[in-house]
Amino acid sequence: MAAVKLEGITKKYGDQVVVKDVNLDIENGDFVVLVGPSGCGKSTTLRMIAGLEEISGGKLSIGDRVVNDLSPRDRDVAMVFQSYALYPHMTVADNISFGLKLRKMDKAEIEKRVLDAAQILEIKDLLDRKPKALSGGQRQRVAMGRAIVRQPEVFLFDEPLSNLDAKLRVQMRAEIAKLYQRLKVTTIYVTHDQVEAMTLAKHIVVMNKGVVQQVGAPLELYRAPVNTFVATFIGSPAMNTFPVELVNEGGPRIKGQGFELPVPERFVPHLSAQKQLTLGVRPEHLHALLPGETAKISARVDVVEPLGFEVHILGEAGGQPLTAKLGPDVPVKAGDQIELGIDLDHIHLFDRATTYALGRKAPT
Amino acid sequence: MNQSTPLGRIIKLVFLVFFTILVLYPVLWVFKMALSPSQGFDASLNPIPSHPTLENFRYVLFEMPFFRWLFNSAMVSISATVLGVFLACTSAYALSRFRFPGRATAMLSFLVVQMFPGVLMMIPLYLIMDYLGLLDQMLGLVLVYSTTAIPFCVWMLKGYFDTIPKELEEAALMDGASTAMVFWKIMLPLSLPAVAVTALFSFMTAWNEFILAAVFMNSRDHYTLPVGLKLLVGQFSSDWGYFGAGAILVSLPVVALFFALQKNLVGGLTAGGVKG
Ligand SMILES: Nc1ncnc2c1ncn2[C@@H]1O[C@H](COP(=O)(O)OP(=O)(O)OP(=O)(O)O)[C@@H](O)[C@H]1O
Numbered sequence: 027m028a029a030v031k032l033e034g035i036t037k038k039y040g041d042q043v044v045v046k047d048v049n050l051d052i053e054n055g056d057f058v059v060l061v062g063p064s065g066c067g068k069s070t071t072l073r074m075i076a077g078l079e080e081i082s083g084g085k086l087s088i089g090d091r092v093v094n095d096l097s098p099r100d101r102d103v104a105m106v107f108q109s110y111a112l113y114p115h116m117t118v119a120d121n122i123s124f125g126l127k128l129r130k131m132d133k134a135e136i137e138k139r140v141l142d143a144a145q146i147l148e149i150k151d152l153l154d155r156k157p158k159a160l161s162g163g164q165r166q167r168v169a170m171g172r173a174i175v176r177q178p179e180v181f182l183f184d185e186p187l188s189n190l191d192a193k194l195r196v197q198m199r200a201e202i203a204k205l206y207q208r209l210k211v212t213t214i215y216v217t218h219d220q221v222e223a224m225t226l227a228k229h230i231v232v233m234n235k236g237v238v239q240q241v242g243a244p245l246e247l248y249r250a251p252v253n254t255f256v257a258t259f260i261g262s263p264a265m266n267t268f269p270v271e272l273v274n275e276g277g278p279r280i281k282g283q284g285f286e287l288p289v290p291e292r293f294v295p296h297l298s299a300q301k302q303l304t305l306g307v308r309p310e311h312l313h314a315l316l317p318g319e320t321a322k323i324s325a326r327v328d329v330v331e332p333l334g335f336e337v338h339i340l341g342e343a344g345g346q347p348l349t350a351k352l353g354p355d356v357p358v359k360a361g362d363q364i365e366l367g368i369d370l371d372h373i374h375l376f377d378r379a380t381t382y383a384l385g386r387k388a389p390t
Numbered sequence: 391m392n393q394s395t396p397l398g399r400i401i402k403l404v405f406l407v408f409f410t411i412l413v414l415y416p417v418l419w420v421f422k423m424a425l426s427p428s429q430g431f432d433a434s435l436n437p438i439p440s441h442p443t444l445e446n447f448r449y450v451l452f453e454m455p456f457f458r459w460l461f462n463s464a465m466v467s468i469s470a471t472v473l474g475v476f477l478a479c480t481s482a483y484a485l486s487r488f489r490f491p492g493r494a495t496a497m498l499s500f501l502v503v504q505m506f507p508g509v510l511m512m513i514p515l516y517l518i519m520d521y522l523g524l525l526d527q528m529l530g531l532v533l534v535y536s537t538t539a540i541p542f543c544v545w546m547l548k549g550y551f552d553t554i555p556k557e558l559e560e561a562a563l564m565d566g567a568s569t570a571m572v573f574w575k576i577m578l579p580l581s582l583p584a585v586a587v588t589a590l591f592s593f594m595t596a597w598n599e600f601i602l603a604a605v606f607m608n609s610r611d612h613y614t615l616p617v618g619l620k621l622l623v624g625q626f627s628s629d630w631g632y633f634g635a636g637a638i639l640v641s642l643p644v645v646a647l648f649f650a651l652q653k654n655l656v657g658g659l660t661a662g663g664v665k666g
């Protein structure tokens with residue numbers, strides 16, 4: 027187990043910068059999830075940590091060693107690939123023990139470790155099979171087995187679950203969580219599934235276009251996103267955003283297209299000359315209007331998605347697409363025009379020019 | 391295909407039978423020559439020998455240095471195959487996996503040299519061999535055969551290596567393998583079908599090659615089988631019976647090898663297309 031430290035890590039392909047100045051301090055035993063849209067540089071970052079991709083700039087340390095110029099075999103990290111990458115010509119047992127044999131480990135010890143791993147992952151009966159005779163979930167387990175027998179300093183996962191069907195994904199997600207609870211090895215996990223990120227991570231790193239947007243505990247990112255990118259990326263369905271203007275009519279108020287709200291007290295110290303703001307409201311912070319409520323917005327309902335325990339409505343409000351999560355018994359149907367109450371305690375305000383939340387400094 | 395009319399099927403059968411005969415007839419004729427007692431050239435159309443005998447085989451095997459030539463052929467072909475396939479594997483791996491200056495040029499030049507008939511190289515090769523003092527030496531033939539087979543082998547193997555997912559190698563690297571280990575333990579075992587195809591190709595080319603061997607090898611003891619057999623078909627008299635028997639004996643190892651590798655060959659030629 028070891029801490030991993032990225033200082034100004036950068037990756038360039040020719041002139042194109044795909045990972046830019048990433049600084050991360052990953053503690054020993056942390057579970058860090060890198061999330062971000064496709065092509066934002068998650069895999070590239072992970073592969074630089076693995077040693078599969080050259081580092082164009084910056085300093086990477088694992089434990090107290092700078093590893094920039096070490097080959098993968100000298101970094102003592104193990105990686106689970108999206109495609110599993112099992113060796114097709116070897117049995118499951120050989121796949122799992124390949125790395126140990128390369129390290130010339132004692133035979134008895136190899137056998138013990140393989141059996142232990144097989145036990146943990148419940149693949150004992152499969153040890154003599156070739157990968158082509160395994161299901162997707164079983165292959166996934168073998169790939170994890172190959173990583174854990176090594177007892178590496180760091181585990182790397184690159185979208186390990188994205189080739190599995192939805193049900194299996196939930197199950198394997200729990201398995202990975204259990205495995206981590208058991209081994210407590212520093213883990214860096216790449217995904218673009220934010221449910222995976224929220225449920226597995228101790229810390230989430232949100233990336234966009236090669237730049238780290240925010241690092242924090244899952245709930246921190248959910249409650250206090252630094253900018254509109256993180257705000258709309260974390261949370262499902264995504265946060266609604268509306269362009270609004272700050273006015274002063276007997277106190278600060280924000281005006282959007284067809285609605286107007288008072289600015290809650292907590293934002294007041296952060297108000298500046300900047301009048302063009304973005305209002306963010308999560309779908310779960312909208313509700314059927316209560317009698318006498320004034321913080322409200324009027325919405326047109328296009329689609330109603332009854333999920334049983336709640337109802338999602340998709341439509342339009344304030345000139346923007348809108349999603350709301352309502353209680354299961356709210357009587358709405360497609361085509362309705364309804365009034366929704368806004369939970370002022372949970373709204374977000376962003377500077378529209380910089381996209382950063384009020385009170386947060388935009389990086390220069 | 392199965393729903394064709396009876397007439398259609400008959401036409402198809404006639405067609406196939408016709409071409410089968412067309413292909414097999416000359417072979418049958420060689421058998422006839424080999425099994426006939428006379429050394430003449432019997433021009434009759436009947437491919438069945440009138441007085442079959444094994445005398446020609448006995449003569450070729452025991453009255454001529456057949457086993458000497460067989461040994462020469464085997465040594466040269468096997469060495470050329472091993473050397474050629476090994477070099478082709480390593481260069482194909484480099485061309486498939488690494489990006490370096492001159493890579494495209496190398497690929498192209500391998501392709502271009504394939505387009506010239508081999509005889510064109512005879513004089514330059516002769517001069518080179520002479521310069522190196524390798525005329526009338528097995529090593530000379532081995533070098534020539536392996537280098538002439540390499541371009542085809544490289545293209546074939548590179549195409550196959552390209553279909554093997556890069557993640558497999560990366561997984562091995564993460565597992566602690568060196569690049570050489572990745573090559574030996576992952577790439578080569580996974581490429582066995584392609585290696586079998588190229589090995590068979592190299593072996594057959596070397597085994598059957600006549601012109602270069604005839605030009606380079608002067609002493610009778612250094613002849614390979616095709617050159618030795620040519621002795622039987624002289625300018626003034628031709629021993630067609632011996633020649634037929636010899637031709638059949640020469641082709642036996644190749645046929646055997648072909649059947650032995652057949653499964654790999656078919657797999658080898660299709661696997662490149664379907665592997666994910
Ligand atoms: N060899 C390369 N040459 C040039 N650009 C590359 C190369 N490899 C990756 N890129 C670019 O780098 C960027 C980041 O790629 P990366 O694979 O890290 O994305 P990702 O965040 O993992 O995306 P995904 O979620 O789709 O896996 C992409 O824009 C990609 O086009």
Ligand SMILES: [Mg+2]
Nearest residue numbers: 068069070184
């Ligand atoms: Mg990726």
